[in-house]
Amino acid sequence: MKFNDLLEKNIIRLAPMAGVSNAPFRTICLDNGSGFVTTEEIDSISLVYNKSDRTKLITAFSEYENPIAMQLLGCDSESLTESSKILQDLGASIIDINMGCPVPKITKKGKGAALMKDIVGTAKLINSIRNATKIPLTVKIRSGWDENNINAVEFSKMLESEGVDGITVHPRSRSQRYEGNSKWSIIKQVVESVEIPVTGNGDVKSYDDAKRMIEFTKCKSVMIGRGAIGNPWVFNNSLEKLSYEEKDLYKKKTIINHLQQIKNYFPKKNLDMQIKKNLSYYAKGFYNSREIRQKIFRSSDSIENVIELFFKLFDRNVEKNKLEKISV
Ligand SMILES: Cc1cc2nc3c(=O)[nH]c(=O)nc-3n(C[C@H](O)[C@H](O)[C@H](O)COP(=O)(O)O)c2cc1C
Known part of the structure; x- marks a missing residue:
């Protein structure tokens, strides 16, 4: 299937998020109606030179996730090109390159958003992968x-001319990290400047936000990141039709399913922490959520008891x- 057609069938989808969009969470988001998913970033050097257990874990995906985009993080042509071939052989449907990561320990090495500073060098790199x-x-x-170097349009034109099939724009600068509002007008400018499909991203927290982004920017599709954490039903438009009781039951079943997926995927040594982390995400909207999340995280109780506590709090x-609602 052509990439453009694929996007048309997968308009709203989960964004790549390191430590979050692992296989269990991707599966839960797909169950809830997310379009095709993207792995969290995979370091190109680790993938080529030291196939650690962690690298094996983050490159693992199930048939259910097909088609899947697999994301690479790197800056040297050799490892990026080699790792792209590895991902293609592993069965990736799409290769995505992360040129947006703002974390200093990454950009200091020339990876992530640092690539946006070097249009000529990045063009060569893309050419090699292509x-x-x-x-x-x-x-x-x-x-x-940064604010003095806003070059998404020029950079996107370069990517298009090097044969890239699609671009996702998170319209904050590297120096903004996650602060302030993302400037959707920059997505619109990129859409107007290139022929290839553009995916908009940034501050989409609901189906209606996604619709607004598409209407305003004319982007082809939308990625949701933080709005999906502890909230995978953000992709599920049909939930609105359910009664409150049905919705709560649906959410409970989804969380139980997610926990099962986590148990099947993570090695024993990471399991308790992963369960606690995800339960605390789900507790985000609870009353006294701060205390509850701390309680879940810091508990030295057995993981079974922590899960039981979580569901008691869920019911409460x-x-x-x-x-x-009754008193309103
Ligand atoms: C915890 C976390 C991890 C992230 N990891 C990645 C990543 O691995 N690759 C990437 O391209 N973007 C990553 N991002 C950025 C998101 O994909 C997205 O661009 C950003 O959060 C803005 O979208 P949002 O407002 O919907 O969250 C990450 C964001 C968060 C919050």
């Missing part, structure tokens, strides 16, 4: 390095919500 692979190649960018939260 020539070595057959599957669609996409790039995820920011608006630019549902009850409180119900009382509030």
Whole structure:
């Protein structure tokens, strides 16, 4: 299937998030109606030179996730080209290159958003990956390095001329990290400047936000990142039709399913922490959520008891919500 057609069938989808969009969470988001998913970033050097257990874990995906985009983080042509070939052989449907990561320990090495500072060098790098692979190649960018170097349009034109099939724009600069609002007008400018499809990203927290982004920017599709954490049903438009009771039951079942997926995927040594982390994400909207999340995280109790505690709090939260609705 052509990349453009694929996007048309997968308009709203989960964004890559290191430590979050692992296989269990991607599966839960797909269950909830996310379009095709993207792995968290995979370091190109680790993939080529030291196939650690962690690298094996983050490159693992199930048939259910097909088609899947696999994201690379790197800056040297050799490892990026070689790792792209490895991902293609592993069965990736799309290779995505991360040119948006703002974390200093990454950009200091020239990776992530640092690539946006060097249009000429990055063009060579893309050219090398393009020539070595057959599957669609996409790039995820920011608006630019900092407020004095906003170059998303110029950079996107370069990517298009090097044969990239699609671009995702998170319109904050590297120096903004996650602060302030993302400037959707920059997504619109990129859409107007290139022929290849553009995916918009940044501050989409609901289906309606996604619709607004598409209407305003005319982007082809939308990625949701933080709005999906502890909230995978953000992709599930049909939830609105359910009663409150049905919705709560649906959410409970989804969380139980997610925990099962986590148990199947993570090695024993990471399991308790992963469960606690995800339960605390799900507790985000609870009453007293701060205390509850700390309680879950710091508990030295057995993981079974922590899960039991979480669901007691879940039920209590549902009850409180119900009382509030009755009293309105
Ligand atoms: C915890 C976390 C991890 C992230 N990891 C990645 C990553 O591995 N690759 C990437 O391209 N972007 C990564 N991002 C950025 C998101 O994909 C997205 O661009 C950003 O969060 C803005 O979208 P949002 O407002 O919907 O969250 C990460 C963001 C967060 C919050």
